[in-house]
Amino acid sequence: MGDKTDVWQGTLALMVLKTLATMGAQHGYGLARRIEQTSGGRLTVNYGTIYPALLRLEQEGAIAAEWGTSENNRRAKFYTLTRAGRRLLAKEERSWEDTTAILARFLAPERAQ
Amino acid sequence: MRIGFVRAGRRTLARLGGLFRHGARERELAAEIESHLALHTDDNLRRGLTPDEARRQARLALGGEAMKEAYRDQGTVPFVEHTVQDVRLALRQLAKSPGLAATAILVLALGMGGCLTVFGFVEAALLRPLPYAEPDRLVDVMEANPQFPRSNLSYQDFRDWQSMNTVFSSLDAYRQRGHMLATPGGPVMVPGMQVSGGLFRTLGIQPTLGRDFNAAESGGEGAKVAVITHRTWQERFSGDRSVVGRSVTLSGASYTIIGVLPPTFQFAPGEGAEFWTPIDATGGCLARRSCHSLDGVGRLKPGVTIAEAGAAMAVIARQLERQYPDSNRDQGAFVGPFADAIVGDIRPTLWLLLGGAALLLGIACINVVSLLLVRTESRRRELSVRLALGASRARIVRHFVTEAGVLVAIGAVLALVVADTGMRLMAGLIPAEMRATLPFLDGLGLNSAVLACGVAVALVALGIFSLGPLLVHSASDVRAGMADGGRGASGHAWRRIGAKLVVVELATAMVLLAGAGLLGRSLYRLLNVELGFRPDHLATVRVAAPGVLFDQPGAPERLALDVERRVAALPGVTAVGLTSVLPVSFNGNTTWVRFVGRPYNGEHNEVNQRDVSPGYLATLGARLVAGRHLTAADDATRPKVVVINQTMARMYFPNQDPVGQRIGDTSLTPSSITEIVGVVGDVREGALNQDIWPAVYLPIAQSPDTDFAVVVRTAQAPAGMVPSMAAAIRQVDGDLGIFGEAVIADRIQTSPAAYLQRSSAWLVGSFAAVALVLGVVGLYGVIAYSASQRTREMGVRMALGAGRSAVYRLILREAGGLALVGIVVGLAGAVAAATFMRKLLFDTPPWDVATLVTVAALLGGAALVASVIPARRAASIDPIHALRAE
Numbered sequence: 001m002g003d004k005t006d007v008w009q010g011t012l013a014l015m016v017l018k019t020l021a022t023m024g025a026q027h028g029y030g031l032a033r034r035i036e037q038t039s040g041g042r043l044t045v046n047y048g049t050i051y052p053a054l055l056r057l058e059q060e061g062a063i064a065a066e067w068g069t070s071e072n073n074r075r076a077k078f079y080t081l082t083r084a085g086r087r088l089l090a091k092e093e094r095s096w097e098d099t100t101a102i103l104a105r106f107l108a109p110e111r112a113q
Numbered sequence: 114m115r116i117g118f119v120r121a122g123r124r125t126l127a128r129l130g131g132l133f134r135h136g137a138r139e140r141e142l143a144a145e146i147e148s149h150l151a152l153h154t155d156d157n158l159r160r161g162l163t164p165d166e167a168r169r170q171a172r173l174a175l176g177g178e179a180m181k182e183a184y185r186d187q188g189t190v191p192f193v194e195h196t197v198q199d200v201r202l203a204l205r206q207l208a209k210s211p212g213l214a215a216t217a218i219l220v221l222a223l224g225m226g227g228c229l230t231v232f233g234f235v236e237a238a239l240l241r242p243l244p245y246a247e248p249d250r251l252v253d254v255m256e257a258n259p260q261f262p263r264s265n266l267s268y269q270d271f272r273d274w275q276s277m278n279t280v281f282s283s284l285d286a287y288r289q290r291g292h293m294l295a296t297p298g299g300p301v302m303v304p305g306m307q308v309s310g311g312l313f314r315t316l317g318i319q320p321t322l323g324r325d326f327n328a329a330e331s332g333g334e335g336a337k338v339a340v341i342t343h344r345t346w347q348e349r350f351s352g353d354r355s356v357v358g359r360s361v362t363l364s365g366a367s368y369t370i371i372g373v374l375p376p377t378f379q380f381a382p383g384e385g386a387e388f389w390t391p392i393d394a395t396g397g398c399l400a401r402r403s404c405h406s407l408d409g410v411g412r413l414k415p416g417v418t419i420a421e422a423g424a425a426m427a428v429i430a431r432q433l434e435r436q437y438p439d440s441n442r443d444q445g446a447f448v449g450p451f452a453d454a455i456v457g458d459i460r461p462t463l464w465l466l467l468g469g470a471a472l473l474l475g476i477a478c479i480n481v482v483s484l485l486l487v488r489t490e491s492r493r494r495e496l497s498v499r500l501a502l503g504a505s506r507a508r509i510v511r512h513f514v515t516e517a518g519v520l521v522a523i524g525a526v527l528a529l530v531v532a533d534t535g536m537r538l539m540a541g542l543i544p545a546e547m548r549a550t551l552p553f554l555d556g557l558g559l560n561s562a563v564l565a566c567g568v569a570v571a572l573v574a575l576g577i578f579s580l581g582p583l584l585v586h587s588a589s590d591v592r593a594g595m596a597d598g599g600r601g602a603s604g605h606a607w608r609r610i611g612a613k614l615v616v617v618e619l620a621t622a623m624v625l626l627a628g629a630g631l632l633g634r635s636l637y638r639l640l641n642v643e644l645g646f647r648p649d650h651l652a653t654v655r656v657a658a659p660g661v662l663f664d665q666p667g668a669p670e671r672l673a674l675d676v677e678r679r680v681a682a683l684p685g686v687t688a689v690g691l692t693s694v695l696p697v698s699f700n701g702n703t704t705w706v707r708f709v710g711r712p713y714n715g716e717h718n719e720v721n722q723r724d725v726s727p728g729y730l731a732t733l734g735a736r737l738v739a740g741r742h743l744t745a746a747d748d749a750t751r752p753k754v755v756v757i758n759q760t761m762a763r764m765y766f767p768n769q770d771p772v773g774q775r776i777g778d779t780s781l782t783p784s785s786i787t788e789i790v791g792v793v794g795d796v797r798e799g800a801l802n803q804d805i806w807p808a809v810y811l812p813i814a815q816s817p818d819t820d821f822a823v824v825v826r827t828a829q830a831p832a833g834m835v836p837s838m839a840a841a842i843r844q845v846d847g848d849l850g851i852f853g854e855a856v857i858a859d860r861i862q863t864s865p866a867a868y869l870q871r872s873s874a875w876l877v878g879s880f881a882a883v884a885l886v887l888g889v890v891g892l893y894g895v896i897a898y899s900a901s902q903r904t905r906e907m908g909v910r911m912a913l914g915a916g917r918s919a920v921y922r923l924i925l926r927e928a929g930g931l932a933l934v935g936i937v938v939g940l941a942g943a944v945a946a947a948t949f950m951r952k953l954l955f956d957t958p959p960w961d962v963a964t965l966v967t968v969a970a971l972l973g974g975a976a977l978v979a980s981v982i983p984a985r986r987a988a989s990i991d992p993i994h995a996l997r998a999e
Contacts, residue, residue, distance in 0.1 A: 015230065018513055022456050024931075026686075027148070027149075027152065028148075028149055029148075029149045029152040030152070033156075034870065046174065046175060046176030046180060047149065047153070047173045047174050047175050047176065048146075048176035048180030048181075049176065049180060049183075050185050051180065052180070052183040052184045052187040054764060055184060055187045056124065056187050056386075059124040059127035059187075059696060060120040060121075060123055061120065061123050062120070071154060072152075072155055074142075074151050074152055074155065074430070075148055076146060076148045076149075076152060077144075077145050077148065084120075088120075107735075
């Protein structure tokens, strides 16, 4: 796995956690659609990419999965945030904000030139 | 994203668990994807797409196999998962060519097994530290003289060395001293040791029961006490703890047992000694400074090196030489590693065998590499297809490594079985007498050191095996490999590499063959060395009488006469004789002589002394060169006489008739003066590989002893004579110790010198035989492959008019070239290797032309046979068929 994938996986995981935190239990398809919508269509990736990320979060205990029925009566696997997941989300949010803030300072003067 | 340890741990656990629930995870994923597609299709339908289009769009958005692959990788540990797949694939591939797999595994198992077997011995004998406290600080302390750089200590010198030296924290001495142990079933001879009081403390050994010798008991002045080994305690005293304080009768005297040694205690020079008693220096030989019969062991003080200790002891020896010019002339000191004294002569033999085994392993590895290369060659298309289908190079590399790994793993496991069997077998073949001098072989077996060596060898083999195919493969490109026929450049590459490997194989086989040839020749020379007597139809038994029972004057002489008379009366005995030391034993039990009527300036004329009965030399079949044999008339009442050997006559009486000359001890004490009455041809008193020393044969009646060997010449097979001899001697006196029954010819065959030479000749010989087969098979493989690659070329040549003989020549020239280069390179290597093992060769130069020519011819002949088969096949092809072949 290259670094790029790692970064992408990391950000994708953060997006998944945040989406689950705001929307509650959600299935993989719903999460993918929601992330696509939230990014304003700028993140158009294969929906499939979300599944390895979900598996990884599940292995880490940040989310839990359970089979259930969707609003239009389809069987689907629903993911919910665990308590560990909430803590992870809070931590990741802070670290992400720090990172962007630092990067913003680096990038700002260059733009001014 | 930084991951906490707990989360990473949980994930790893889940992934490892995933290794075992492959199917369940796959089904779960399928269900989830199905659900995803259904949800997406529903949405698409709502957006007004046709059902087909809705489903297709959903699929496209989901992504393809790559996603599933990523999911699977996340679900498990891909490395392990892939390895498991690779191993499965490798096993399938090997099962597809069982002949090749079996050959490779067998060759590896034998090669590695042979190597590990010998390594087991090397480890037990040479690498493992001695079982004493700080064994590195223990040194062998001996005297030195111009003839022998390492010779026995005299007790008087030893005592002075003990008190004068500043380099040893302690210095002790020991010598073998067998005892006649009184048992309810009559006396039995048991091996024993006489030691100075501090020996066990110097070694760092403490009795597990009872106590060590104390200062009062050292030197034999105190009460008679004995320490026994754990084994003796178990076997003779059934492990009874009340053994301490009990008394035993050793050679007629009563000893009190004061201690039992630990079960792990071993002391090679003891040769299985059971009873350990203090050196008794109160009288006899040890009281004389010129009596050299001890070995010394010292513990170096911290910071003192062996060289420094040697120098310091040399200074002391010079001091004693000035002080005692009579006895100590030219007596220096020797200090060396104690391990050398323990291991003795087997060190060079073991290294030689390890070298041979390593060479064999090398050939085995090359052979397996060749097999794998040929296989890679035939799988070129398969590999190219896999590459073209997107398999990564790394994955292909892993595949090679895994295949090699499977081979090596199976081979290594079998090699352990081979090594275990080999070690048992080889240890079992060591003659019992010699085994007693090698107590460290108790540790022989598949121990951690041997296993570690096995793992190391396996890893090296794995490296070689995976590297070979890779090197060939990296040169080729995918398209060429896939092209029909797919030979071209890569075929040539393999032929070049294969040819080089075969040259190495043949050269190595040549080295081993030459080594085996030289060792075999040495063995032949050794076993046929001039003995100076006829060893057939001779049997022997040793007699020892408890000294206390035979200490009245005349008793030992009467005993000798009685024994001789009884044995001579046995039916089937044609001659009988007695000697103090059997022939082909050792040079030793020497005396210093001085010649009457010649100037003398204190030099030590050291000669073997043998006390023999009148009939002894004639019984052996020794040749009388001048004068007369000893006779029964030469008894204690008559003037002293002596028979000398030819070497003594040559050395001390050049151009002079020794018969009638008189010799005596170094101070020409009147009672020591004896007249030389005869000269016999040299009888080999020392080991087969030792030089002939000057020797004097004294009449046993004028130099009586209570310990001697009986030698008889028999009319029929000598083995049948041994029991009746023992029985006849038993009738002389029930208190006699009777032991050492043997047939002289067997004794010579199993003597350590013969055994070492024979076992190394046989072992290297069998290594060489395997190497020959492997080398020739390797040559056959290369030539057959090369011939098959050139089928079309042969067809063209024959179509253009080349005869079959021309084709024959073509193939044979290729094979002959390889064999010739291999043999020539091997010859150079053989001479170099033989120069290293010169010490192990007996009467055979390392460049022994006859041997080298013979083995070269053998290898050449075998190579010829191996190349005639493919040449014949190539010459018998139908040109039309060959031209159409591609």
